[in-house]
Amino acid sequence: MEGPLGWGRQEVDGWRKGPWTSQEDKLLVEHVRQHGEGRWNSVSKLTGLKRSGKSCRLRWVNYLRPDLKRGKITPQEESIIVQLHALWGNRWSTIARSLPGRTDNEIKNYWRTHFKKGKPSKNIERARARFLKQRQEMQRSQKQQQQDENEEDGGARAGTDDDDRGSAVVDDACAAPAVVAADEASGGHRHEDLIMQDDAMMDFMCPMSCALLLHGAGVGQGGAAGSCCGSTASEEYGSSEEDGATWGSLWNLEGVVVDDGAGACTLW
DNA sequence: AATGTAGTCAACCGCAGGCAT
DNA sequence: CATGCCTGCGGTTGACTACAT
Known part of the structure; x- marks a missing residue:
């Protein structure tokens, strides 16, 4: 903000700034290949790169990661972005x-250029409105369903949850993935109720959802991971150890939005 | 063909949270 | 328990490119 940055040839406090050269990229890629992600501050020591850890991380995450999907944001992705933004706001x-191969920076930029200037396309507006409406309806019907169940079994708990995990507060939105998981295990696709009915969207999101579901159902570790609906969830997203946390937090966040219950929703 | 404008992308900064000491 | 370091996130900026005039 203050002072010209003059990108391209600056060195500040011994750190190079500005655009990365292909040689720097090579060094960083090689480093990650050998040592894995993380410990960004040690990159400069180990490789001789004159880049701060922060800069290295950013370069890797936003540009060098092999699983990045280059190219334009597709309409499907756009819809997802809009809907998730409706849920979570600027949590890029x-x-x-939720968009494998896309970075927060990319999405942020996209949002900024497309929607920030008060010119949301009609498609976007419609998608957003439809999504919010469906969400409301879904909540209503699930509440209804829950009431019915309560009346039926008079307190018998659904599912096989042998742990308590403080889930007495399972609210509507939080309950959804559990339902889905159970259903998915038997080959069903109930999650379309959960999210939206847009076919194109479903085609797109299905692999992700399935990865989530398989994981949630505890069958994701073996070869079964990520193949249903005729498509395959990417390995990067199906096998990493933080996967559970990632997808789990996704749903938890949804719970937060719905009832402001602040993460009281622990499903697995 | 030259110039202006808008859009896109890559990179920076500051801040906050988590973790180790 | 307090402190410092590291990492990740969101906001912002500036360069580059594409398109319109």
Whole structure:
């Protein structure tokens, strides 16, 4: 903001700034290949790169990661972005987790250029309105369903949850993934009720949802992970150890939005 | 063909949270 | 328990490119 940055040839406090050269990229890629992600501050020591850890991380995450999907945001992705933004606001990294191969920076930029200037396209407006409406209806019907169940079994708990995990507060939105997981295990696709009916969207989101569901159902570790609906969830997203946390937090966040219950929703 | 404008992308900064000491 | 360091996130900026005039 203050002072010209003069990108491209600056060195501040011994750190290079500005655009990365291909040689720097190479060094960073090689480093990550050998040591994995993380410990960004040690990159400069180990590789001789004159880049701060922060800069290295950013470069890797936003540009060098092999699983990045280059190219334009598709209409499907756009819809997802809009809908997730309706849910979560400017939580770009959270939104990005739902879009394999896209970075928070990318999504942020996209949002800024497309929607920030008060010129949301009609498609976007419609998608957003439809989504919010469906969401309301879904909540209503689930509440209804829950009431019915309560009346039926008089307190018998659904599912096989042998742990308590403080889930007495399972609210509507939080209950949804559990329902889905159970259903998915038997080959069903109930999550379309959960999210939206837009076919194109479903085609797109299905692999992700399935990865989530398989994980949630505890069958994701073996070869079964990520193949249903005729498509395959990417390995990067199906096998990493933080997967559970990632997808789990996704749903938890949804719970937060719905009832302001602040993460009281622990499903697995 | 030259110039202006808008859009896109890559990179920076500051801040906050988590973790180790 | 307090402190410092590291990492990740969101906001912002500036360069580059594409398109319109």
